[in-house]
Amino acid sequence: MVQKEARRKIEYECNICKETRVLLILQSLHREVDEKGYVEYVDVHQCLDERLNANILYVDKSLVVRSQVPVRVGDDISSSQISALQIPVPKKVDLKETEIIPTKEFKYKNLKGLRIADKLRQAQYVLHKSGSGKKIEVESELSFIELEAIVSKGIDEDIIVDWLKQIISILEAIVLLDEEMLSYLITYLDPKITTPPTGETIIEIDMILHAKSSFPISSLKSYATFRRQWPEFSKDYGKKNYEGYEKLLTYCIGNQHKTLLDIYFKAENSLQFNDFINRIEDLAMLGLINIKKTEFFTVQEN
Numbered sequence: 001m002v003q004k005e006a007r008r009k010i011e012y013e014c015n016i017c018k019e020t021r022v023l024l025i026l027q028s029l030h031r032e033v034d035e036k037g038y039v040e041y042v043d044v045h046q047c048l049d050e051r052l053n054a055n056i057l058y059v060d061k062s063l064v065v066r067s068q069v070p071v072r073v074g075d076d077i078s079s080s081q082i083s084a085l086q087i088p089v090p091k092k093v094d095l096k097e098t099e100i101i102p103t104k105e106f107k108y109k110n111l112k113g114l115r116i117a118d119k120l121r122q123a124q125y126v127l128h129k130s131g132s133g134k135k136i137e138v139e140s141e142l143s144f145i146e147l148e149a150i151v152s153k154g155i156d157e158d159i160i161v162d163w164l165k166q167i168i169s170i171l172e173a174i175v176l177l178d179e180e181m182l183s184y185l186i187t188y189l190d191p192k193i194t195t196p197p198t199g200e201t202i203i204e205i206d207m208i209l210h211a212k213s214s215f216p217i218s219s220l221k222s223y224a225t226f227r228r229q230w231p232e233f234s235k236d237y238g239k240k241n242y243e244g245y246e247k248l249l250t251y252c253i254g255n256q257h258k259t260l261l262d263i264y265f266k267a268e269n270s271l272q273f274n275d276f277i278n279r280i281e282d283l284a285m286l287g288l289i290n291i292k293k294t295e296f297f298t299v300q301e302n
């Protein structure tokens, strides 16, 4: 029997804008991280005066928000002042370092090393250097995240900076960052970073970084549409790929509890990770799959 797991609700009122913010989450995604059993979430939203604010939330086992630490960035603060801001998270002084473990598909072809310093989550993720290359550094808009990549010498620096900026802005807005997905992120990036990012690659990076907390959903109706319109779709997506797309689509029909990563595990014998992400993105763009993310939203009060 399939274990059904209900989504549970985390709800709190932002101390600054007084909006009620809600996150619906599977219990299995709520994993304690510190000795008190609290889980940290990050809620980035348009706060008072439409300024961006990041609240770091400490949520207990019963999904009650025990405290919120606002990290607000005003237009009048310079980026050097922001980087001097100490985020008042008790006890954790140094950024805890976690290694990014390469997947077996990762080849160190163009990406030779990576370091992500995440001041929002007080964590640092590192892909240890292998081979020589040049170092390129980028800081996020709200200055909470710094990325440092080591890449092959031949690659245009502006191209890498573009990629890193895309990644960083997605990382900064993510509610629950799961380090396992960083292994897939580097797998995705390694063959691609020699040419500039596109609208499609941005969507794909976003999908990868949310793959453990997002749910691809399809329906019988979408499936029928796919079958009916395949002769048309196949002009862009390759006649021989019918089965590959069809299989992914069927995995997602009526899906409630399988994450995007779960779907990949079902497909991984027949598909490389990058092909998998690319196909899911195609199906999403065709409107045949809807990817439901775990993210905070504002409740309108009447």
Ligand SMILES: [Zn+2]
Pocket: 014, 015, 016, 017, 018, 019, 045, 046, 047, 048, 053
């Ligand atoms: Zn707010």
